[in-house]
Amino acid sequence: MPQIKVRLKPRKELSYSAGVSLLDICREHEDSCDSVIAALVNGKERDLTSSLESDSEVAFLNFTDEQGARIYRHSTSHVLAQAVKRLYPDAKLGIGPAIENGFYYDFEFPEPISAEDLDKIEAEMKRIIAEKLPIRRREISREEALELFRQKGETYKCELIAELPDNEPISIYEQGEFVDLCAGPHLPDTGKIGAFKLTGLAGAYWRGDERNPMLQRIYGTSFPTAEQLERHLELLEEAKKRDHRKLGRELDLFSLHEEGPGFPFFHHNGMIIIEELISFWRREHRRAGYEEIRTPIILNRKLWEHSGHWDHFRENMYFTKIDGEDYAVKPMNCPGAMLVYRSRMHSYRDLPRRIAELGLVHRHELSGTLHGLLRVRSFTQDDAHIFMTPDQIESEVAGVIDMIDRFYRVFGFNYRVELSTRPAKAIGSIEMWNRAESILERVLQARGLPYRINEGEGAFYGPKIDFHLEDCLGRSWQCGTIQLDFQMPSLFDLSYIGPDGQKHCPVVIHRVIYGAIERFLALLIEHYGGAFPAWLAPQQAVVIPITERQHLYAAEVYEALRGANFRVYVDDRSEKVGYKIREAQLKKIPYMLVLGEREAAAKQVAVRHREEGDLGPCSLDNFIARLREEIEEKK
């Protein structure tokens, strides 16, 4: 038996005879071999049950490694599938991957199951785990695989096998009587799964396509210990307290009504935040050389036919009739901006022309996708269209990326970047698309921004760079976007006169920073958990007189703060201080100013901060200076 060298990370050099199993190496060299899930062999994920035939670099994976956790949960999804097959032998298997924080498995049941059935399935899963079934990998030929799953009636698996690339080995994993098509790797046996829970039941189209049959998806999660599982479930509960729908009601920011599904109502408190966001936005845009326009909400159908929206976006649009003619409620602002550009002649010296618009658009989204303020049917885009010459594209795109980064930084948002490419319903030539896509890619690479490619998710008129933010449950939502457009300008016959005295067609960037004000507000609410920084807080301070004897002084303090342009009110109800403070805390007001005999006598205010607590007395002027600085610096 030839000897092989094994470099065990972090730094061990070992020698074994070829054919040694990873499990053996693990038992010998890992202190807590029980917690090892799988291994990376020369960077590739492998089962612990597999063996080494040549010199290798090995790193063992634990649950604390992201890859390890995914494998652990993927194995749990197989246990779920096995349990389902035991209880419902006629159920057909879909796919069952690990996802962030858990896993799912899709099934087609002969009769739909309901949420109560999950208990039964969980019980069976526990049995399978107690059986400690060894999990074995086997590579088989395409023909064998097809035959195996055809026999079992697993039509979805057969479909997957047929689509696997020729050069890829086909592997199956067996545990007890259960077998699944799977690339792996997996835990060595089912007994390794500590704590798990099935968390949800949902419908899911096979392969996410609504033309395919709908399967039932069971969601779950698993952890090595019950404590970790419990902690995870508690974290989810905590996160729900930050839900913008709950906080929106509690803080009186907005409301949603049956009378207008998907059409949010903003209350005074919500409007204050929106107004602050907008005035910040206006200041930054003026500084960055933007103009601002406003175009109509309802425009003639002919315009939408002309722009391509009639052909490509009609299902999402609302229509109406005026004087016997068809009109549409705008789903996008671009045609309006095109008309503004076209309303006068342009020289190349005028470009780039950056035209911004806070445009209220309406889109008919599927009823089932509506979600608080995060997915609505009417929203305000902080839109802009940049008209420019072709050689200005890169610097303008870079400028917008800078601007988005600057904005998101103010709020402390982490974001993810995606590049979306040509969709099925696209207008314009393939060459144009390729050119546009490569320009966007080049700018991203030049900036060293990590990004993901979203095949086929671009707008119908051009590719785009999207900026995604996360909500309280980690779901990601597109906010900022930069879309490159070579089509719309020529459709609208836009032009500028070049240095050569000839007419040329400009290129357009469509872009938003917040995206939709409504969605951005929702994410802000969750991001801050409702405790907005002073510059955004609907009420920045509350004046709390202790008894009626301080009401006069309270009015004085109130007037001074109002005079300094702060949002403030007096709580002069006949309640105890503790009661008023508790209420102000629940309303997440940044500052509470308690006024008693001492403060009134010394003309001071006793400052309490919602997070820092009692800060003691200080002069009114000092407090005003403190709050003013906090607001100006958007702390």
Place this chain on the structure above:
RNA sequence: GCCGACGUAGCUCAAUGGCAGAGCAGCUGACUUGUAAUCAGCAGGUUACCAGUUCAAGUCUGGUCGUCGGCUCCA
């Protein structure tokens, strides 16, 4: 749109097919209070809506509307 769940007072939640209730919020009054809930009283409902079964429906059945969780993070 599709799959599943849910819909009772402003909010959070009770009520075996048998008189719709509690806490908080609201209103009135008393209390004059020193850093997260003072006490008492009052008021608040076509149980989402529309049909049906039943002596009797918040509860059972059907439909409509709305809300929530999902609908590739590819074996």
